Amino acid sequence: MTKLLNGNRLAIEIRKEIYKEIDKNIRNKKKRIPHLGIILLGNNSSSITYVNSKIKECKNIGIQSTLVHLPVESSEFELLKEIKKMNENSLIDGFIVQLPIPKHINTDNIILSINPKKDVDGFHPENFGKMALNMKAFLPATALGILVLLERYKIQISGKYTVVIGRSRIVGRPISILMSRKNNLGNSTVTLTHSNTPNIENYTRKADIIIISVGIPGFLKGKMIKKGAIIIDVGINKVKNEKKFLLKGDVDFNSVYGKASYLTPVPGGVGPMTRMMLIKNILIAALNNEKN
Ligand code: GUN
Numbered sequence: 001m002t003k004l005l006n007g008n009r010l011a012i013e014i015r016k017e018i019y020k021e022i023d024k025n026i027r028n029k030k031k032r033i034p035h036l037g038i039i040l041l042g043n044n045s046s047s048i049t050y051v052n053s054k055i056k057e058c059k060n061i062g063i064q065s066t067l068v069h070l071p072v073e074s075s076e077f078e079l080l081k082e083i084k085k086m087n088e089n090s091l092i093d094g095f096i097v098q099l100p101i102p103k104h105i106n107t108d109n110i111i112l113s114i115n116p117k118k119d120v121d122g123f124h125p126e127n128f129g130k131m132a133l134n135m136k137a138f139l140p141a142t143a144l145g146i147l148v149l150l151e152r153y154k155i156q157i158s159g160k161y162t163v164v165i166g167r168s169r170i171v172g173r174p175i176s177i178l179m180s181r182k183n184n185l186g187n188s189t190v191t192l193t194h195s196n197t198p199n200i201e202n203y204t205r206k207a208d209i210i211i212i213s214v215g216i217p218g219f220l221k222g223k224m225i226k227k228g229a230i231i232i233d234v235g236i237n238k239v240k241n242e243k244k245f246l247l248k249g250d251v252d253f254n255s256v257y258g259k260a261s262y263l264t265p266v267p268g269g270v271g272p273m274t275r276m277m278l279i280k281n282i283l284i285a286a287l288n289n290e291k292n
Contacts, residue, residue, distance in 0.1 A: 005264045007145075011272035018279055019061055021286075026286075027062070031258055034277075035064040036120070036288035037086045037095030041079055041105070042072035046238070047098045054096075057275045063282060066092070076105045082115055085114040094120035094138075094285035096232050096278070099170060111169075117288065123169055132177050138281050143174040145273030146211060146232055147185045150226040154231060155262060159189035163207035165220070165250075167194045171213035171234050179211075200224070217248040222255030230262045234270050 026033065036058055041053050051067065058065040068082050079101070086095045095118055097110055111119075113224035116126035122138035135243030150157055162179045166172035176192040178185070191203050195214060201224045203274055212220050213234035225231065235250030256263060264270050 002260050003262050005153055005262055007149060007264065007270055007272040008268045010149060011190070011276050013152075014148075014273075015057075015061060015241060016167045017277070018283065021283070031290070032091075032286075033062065033064050034282050035066065035094050035175065036282045037089075037118075038065060038067045039070065039079070039082050039086070039095065039097045040067060041070045041074055041097075041101050042230040044100065046236070047100070051098050054275055054278060055280060056129060058282075061279055062067060072102060076109060079110060083113050087113075090289070092118065093289045094118045096121045096241055107194045118285060120278060120285050122174070122281070126287055128169075128174070131174065134181050134183065135208045138284070139178065139277075140170065140174040140247040141277035141281060142171050142213075142234060142270060142274045144277040144280075145270055146234070147178055147220065148277065149232075149264070149270065149273050150209075150230075151185060157185065157209065160188050160208035161206060162188040162190045162211065163203045164190060164192045164213075165194065165200065165204070166213040166215075167192055167236075168213060172211075173214075179209075186259050187259050194227055199205055212250045214250050216250055218250070218252040220251045220256065222252065225256060225259060227259055228261045229259075231256055231260045231264070232270065233264050233266050236266060236271060291292050 025177055038051055038054060040047060055065050055067060070079060086092050101110060111123045114124050116124045119127050119138055122131060124141040127137040131139055157179060164172050164176040176190050179188040180186055180190040192204050193200050202226045205226055207229055209230045210225060211232040215235055215237060217237040217239050231251055233249035233251040237248045238245045239248045247267050
């Protein structure tokens with residue numbers, strides 16, 4: 001029997017908790033409402049969907065958001081100018097630059113230009129390095145969302161063997177670090193694999209937990225996992241089926257369902273958790289901003 005990990009239901013639960021926390025610490029005390037900035041460059045349809053859902057989540061929870069949408073032909077200099085404005089605007093508690101950005105812009109330069117204190121994505125090397133060293137830092141929202149999902153379902157990570165597939169800065173690399181950290185939400189033995197790993201099934205077949213984020217629909221098949229494995233599918237791929245587009249994960253759902261013990265559905269698994277963790281990060285940033 002495979003149990004589906006319901007990110008939608010958990011997100012509703014966490015939303016209620018955050019709402020109460022904002023009532024208690026911000027609205028009832030008549031403090032300034034936290035404010036998230038979002039910079040989006042271009043018209044990547046998935047990015048537009050993600051950004052809209054982040055803005056909607058802010059509205060649901062009652063925090064402020066400002067979107068700066070730049071045309072696709074904007075230069076690196078123009079994007080850096082908008083980042084500088086967000087860095088210097090004391091009313092913006094934290095902000096993100098939605099990735100991916102077009103190839104004519106150097107993503108590293110962009111991330112390096114974000115003030116680490118406002119880097120609610122946790123992508124800046126200062127936050128990323130602190131994360132790796134188990135120091136206090138903003139943690140990337142998707143990776144944190146996976147940890148919280150496992151925690152709330154009381155799935156033990158400590159002592160388990162985890163295989164991560166995919167090494168992106170958004171998911172694979174940070175989750176591989178977080179799962180191995182020496183604390184109560186980690187302590188797993190981790191192998192980070194990727195598209196150039198030969199015979200990847202030699203790793204995946206041994207794994208207690210597999211976290212996959214490669215952007216290839218149906219990549220992980222039932223024959224590649226051991227019975228009872230816990231499968232976290234981070235992929236969200238738009239796949240055309242006759243007339244309409246469907247959202248498919250990186251896991252071949254039909255062959256994995258029944259063999260895994262736990263599985264995240266797509267949609268409704270990791271995605272809603274990511275949004276809630278971004279909101280948590282914005283609250284932390286607002287609280288820090290207030291102290292400064
Ligand atoms: N693109 C896909 N996921 C993310 C994310 O968590 N943050 C940013 N900035 N871009 C993304």
